[in-house]
Amino acid sequence: MAGHRSPGGRRVPTVPAPHRTAARHQAAARPTLDGPSTRRTIAHTTAAVGAAFGAVATGTFAVVVPTPLDGTATTADAAEEIGPAALAANATTLTPAQEATGSLGGGPLSPVAFIIDSAGQTDDPAAQDADIASLDKAGRLADELAEMHAQAAREQAERERLDAIIARGGVDGWITEALRIMELPQSLAPGIKRIIMAESGGNPRAINNWDSNARRGTPSQGLMQTIPSTFRAYVHPDLAGRPITDPVANITAGVRYMIANYGMETVVAGGRSNSAGSYIGY
Incomplete structure (x- = not known):
C-alpha cells in the first residue's frame, strides 16, 4: 500500500502494524493472565476470598480477578484477557471429601463469627444452650434451697409439738x-x-x-x-x-x-x- 503524502508534498511515513498495536496498548500495558504462576495466584486468591467469607458451594466456582493497584483493570480487560480456556484452567472443583468437611485445598474454612448485640445477646447456638443450662441449674438450686427451708420449718414444728407433749407429761x-x-x-x-x-x-x-x-x-x-x-x-x-x-x-x-x-x-x-x-x- 502506497504511503500518504502531506499537504506540503512530503510522504507521511507509514507506521508498521506491530508498532501501531504497541502504541494503542502502551497506556494499558499489563501482564497477561497466563502461565502456571498466574494461575496459582488466581486460584489461591479465590480460595482465600471464599474462605474469608465462609461461602463454599459444591461444584465449580468462578475465578476472582483482583484489581491492580493502579486501577486500570476493567471488566472489559478481564473479559478480553481471561477467556474460556483461562477460566476453565483456573476453576476449582470441590471433591466429595472437601464438600463434607467444608475445606478448600488443605485447610479448613475459618469459623463464622457470631454477633453479640448491644444488649449482650448472641446468636451463637452453643452460647444460647449454655445460657439455658445455667438457667436450669439456677432453677434447680433455687428449688433445692426452698425445699431445705421447708424441711427445716417442718422439723422445727415437730420439735415444738413434741416439746408440748413432754411438757404435759404423762x-x-x-x-x-x-x-x-x-x-x-x-x-x-x-x-x-x-x-x-x-x-x-x-x-x-x-x-x-x-x-x-x-x-x-x-x-x-x-x-x-x-x-x-x-x-x-x-x-x-x-x-x-x-x-x-x-x-x-x-x-x-x-x-x-x-x-x-x-x-x-x-x-x-x-x-x-x-x-x-x-x-x-x-
Whole structure:
C-alpha cells in the first residue's frame, strides 16, 4: 500500500502494524493472565476470598480477578484477557471429601463469627444452650434451697409439738422423750404405749410381787416392768444414773431390751402376742 503524502508534498511515513498495536496498548500495558504462576495466584486468591467469607458451594466456582493497584483493570480487560480456556484452567472443583468437611485445598474454612448485640445477646447456638443450662441449674438450686427451708420449718414444728407433749407429761410425754433420747422414730410411740399399758397400766411406780421374778427376789418394776439387772444392762447411757422407777429411763431400758431380743417389729406390734392375739409380755 502506497504511503500518504502531506499537504506540503512530503510522504507521511507509514507506521508498521506491530508498532501501531504497541502504541494503542502502551497506556494499558499489563501482564497477561497466563502461565502456571498466574494461575496459582488466581486460584489461591479465590480460595482465600471464599474462605474469608465462609461461602463454599459444591461444584465449580468462578475465578476472582483482583484489581491492580493502579486501577486500570476493567471488566472489559478481564473479559478480553481471561477467556474460556483461562477460566476453565483456573476453576476449582470441590471433591466429595472437601464438600463434607467444608475445606478448600488443605485447610479448613475459618469459623463464622457470631454477633453479640448491644444488649449482650448472641446468636451463637452453643452460647444460647449454655445460657439455658445455667438457667436450669439456677432453677434447680433455687428449688433445692426452698425445699431445705421447708424441711427445716417442718422439723422445727415437730420439735415444738413434741416439746408440748413432754411438757404435759404423762405416758405420751415420757414415751416421746425416751424416743428422742434413743434417736428412734416417733412412729414407735403407739406400740410402746400398748406395751406400757399392758405391763403397768401407765404407773411408773408399779411393782410386780407375784410373778416368778418376784419369787426370785427380783421383782419387775416401772412402766415396762423391767427387773433391776435388765434395767442396768439396757438403760440408755445418758440416763444410767436414774432409778429404775424413772419413767423415761425405764422406757429406754425396756425398749432397748425388746429390740435386742425380739426385734424392732415386736415393738411396732406392741409386744408379743399368742395365737389368739392376746398380749403375753416379753
